[in-house]
Amino acid sequence: MRQLFHLPIDPACRKVRMLLSEKGLKCELRAEKIWERRDAFLRLNPAGEVPVLIEEDGTSIPGGQVITEYLEEVYPEPTLLGKNPIDRAEVRRVATWFDVKFQGEVTSNLVDEKIFKGFLGLGAPNASAIRAGHANIHYHLEYIGWLCDRRRWLAGDDVSLGDLAAAAQISAIDYLGDVPWSEHQGAKDWYARIKSRPSMRPILADFVSGKKPPPHYADLDF
């Protein structure tokens, strides 16, 4: 069967897991402790990062953005990118906003500090990074609300990779209990909608040892 080397919580992996599910593609998950830098894994992806997709014929496709473009090309229906180049550019713009900008300004400061730093043996979380993550998330949640005032989903009237990329990031922060939902009703309404999709269910069942999510994490009525 198709396999995905991944890490629970990691947003790039979550986005690919959701995309596979939205397209109805079955996939066996294999957790990869990337900090062990296994030789066999480095041969699959010299960058040493997850996610890496292995197709049934053994073809390996490494990296979140590479995998999403590949899956859209090989399994185009249903599309999560959109039907024409301009719509797809907008979907890619929104997805990149969350993959890169939200990841750098929020997720790196919260998830990497509170969870992955421990796995990597890099010491205690950095308090000023955590403060920055808490400060930066408001602007992104406001942007989600602003987009949803103008369209049904984040990148247009259909659910898209933009929503998957955003949900992948925000669900990782929500696992830590660090999303200030009560101050951002628009973002909360959007998250309630994406959270109820079947593709989110396995993600809401993720568990990282030593760190329990808050009670509302998997609750559709949070």
Next chain:
Amino acid sequence: MRQLFHLPIDPACRKVRMLLSEKGLKCELRAEKIWERRDAFLRLNPAGEVPVLIEEDGTSIPGGQVITEYLEEVYPEPTLLGKNPIDRAEVRRVATWFDVKFQGEVTSNLVDEKIFKGFLGLGAPNASAIRAGHANIHYHLEYIGWLCDRRRWLAGDDVSLGDLAAAAQISAIDYLGDVPWSEHQGAKDWYARIKSRPSMRPILADFVSGKKPPPHYADLDF
């Protein structure tokens, strides 16, 4: 005419400039001082970053990776991505290596510290970042040599976005005179080949005030 908001030296912009040229697409360059955060520019790209492509009909396409995928879709010939999904995945993997990994490990530490930090008023370059950039570049130049021992170009037998992404990054470091060419013959041979392409010529004519490139920078026989 088509326009590209850009910054000289910036690798994401250089990659798009080379791609436009390889596809024979004419484009007027407009330097955008992104640190001034002009309202009209933020309306084109809320992320406030270059590059942003404006098509003749006014359509705006923001972001290096979004623009490259858009240009491949709308102007597919000649392709710089490859002809089938597996080849394209390898091209995207190599391009992402340089767009993200090289950018984070080398370019941010050297170009951002030595050039962009001054524009942004963020103070003096950080000496430990510069040391890290100088240390990290060797591994990437070795990887270029390793790839070219196995294929004609970085991502296969044809020149591709992988080569453009790598040349965009390395030419920015070379502007600073910080590429240790004498220690990496394989990478040097590859760079001599990509440097002789007409799409590199305007990039080799870039100039940043207050910082002259070394004499070998635009020299095809360096």
